Amino acid sequence: MTDVRGRLDRWGPLVLVVLLVAATGAVGAVVLGPPSGDAILDNVEQRYESAETVLGAATVTVENETMERTASVEYVAADGNNSRVTVTDADGRTVVVGSNGSVAWTYQPATGLTQTFDDETRVEELKARYDGRYADRMDRFTENVTVERTGTETVDGEAAYVLSIESENESITSTATLWVDRDDWTVLQSRVTSEKGTVTTQFTDTRFDVSVDESTFRAPDETGQLVDGADRERYDDFDAAQSATDLALPDLRDSYTFEGALVASYDGTATATAIYGTDAGTVYVGVTTGDEFAGAGDAEGGETVTIAGQDVTVASTQGGSIAYWTDDGTTTAVVTRGPPETAREVAETVLGA
Structure with missing residues (x-):
């Protein structure tokens, strides 16, 4: 029945993966044998950034000593800052969030309410809410990051490189692990651990350069049906x-x-x-x-x-x-x-x- 932007924290693992890829990607040298952690992240970055569209699904699990919560996510992103993400929690509550490059919007099918706002307004709201601390935290996390390839494992039948990612900044206490497909550089799984708990995201059915109709990202109108x-x-x-x-x-x-x-x-x-x-x-x-x-x-x-x-x-x-x-x-x-x-x-x- 209202502004459902508070549910946006469920997508933290997805955002973190993109952040880490963009922040730590480095030019990898051509070497014999397995590539370095930096080189693997560079390949991941190029794989995603070169695609006109990326879509897929993920299962996000948040757990600590007292609770465990799971949500399913379906997402699609395209050039021009076009995106749409559908999140459904274990109790069946669903929220859809999208952007067509000029406006962002939310839709909660159970209540029927939508909200549309321009990106500039949203940025100002975030700045006001975090009073500059959010941007500062991002700056500190993207500095002095180390990446290490720790081995290989199988994720859902796919051979994957395992990367350990840590910040050398003492004020950053969280660590991340990425599982990257050895053949096509797709992120298969991520895990972020901090003093608050662990967030594990398992990505499935990731596809690149699939044709996506522009209506997918269109802000909802008064009678639009966005979810079957x-x-x-x-x-x-x-x-x-x-x-x-x-x-x-x-x-x-x-x-x-x-x-x-x-x-x-x-x-x-x-x-x-x-x-x-x-x-x-x-x-x-x-x-x-x-x-x-x-x-x-x-x-x-x-x-x-x-x-x-x-x-x-x-x-x-x-x-x-x-x-x-x-x-x-x-x-x-x-x-x-x-x-x-x-x-x-x-x-x-x-x-x-």
Whole structure:
């Protein structure tokens, strides 16, 4: 029902692989015998950068002493900063993120909500959020990196070189291991280990220079169907939207300005979302039969408060804030671009507090 950019951290292993390849690729000399680690990375870099398109799938596993999570990823990238990535977690929650070179967008099929923003705006948001620390961390990680070929192994039946990658910067505590196909320089697997845990990414079905239609990267419109089996319809009239769903659409028209509604369904989950204009900006208030918001409070340090006798989780998100609660198998969520106080205030209106 909202800005789903917070899920972007699931793609960290993919980004890290690209970063390491670009940062540590060096011109490899022609030698007899197995190539050096630097030479292997140089071949990987050339393999990916010379392709007009790259597409494939991956399984990402994050684990530490207390938990293990797995997500499946499908991705396609093309010249001109065109990309599309679909991520589905173990519970079936799916998010699609794409860019056509001029705008980036997100789409969550279970809620039907999309968000489109230009790349410059996104960069400024990232700068503001990290206050310069993100860029500094990237600069430090790409300096003084050593690469060592440690042997060969078989990954999914394919012979692979094993590379160990470490930073000589003492402030960088993570290490990476890459498994690279010995025949075509495709990355078969990566593993990143730090004090927070281990992220393992196994790449499958990687293909290069496959023809990809431009519509793949097109930002979604109001009626676009981006994922097979996902239905989505927008309404300008509250009563028409309510008639289209069995869920009780939150009616806050006495308190806020009704701006539209979305009714969506995907993979057994039904969602109805009312969009309101408030003094604090646009607010999304929706109900869903799924668990799209499970763990949202834990991820951003949320707290549980009691409103009108109902336990409500209130939390910050990357794009603003959220307040949600579950009653009789249905979850109601308030999503805003403002602080948690805004989400809580609207939740109080929904619950009649």
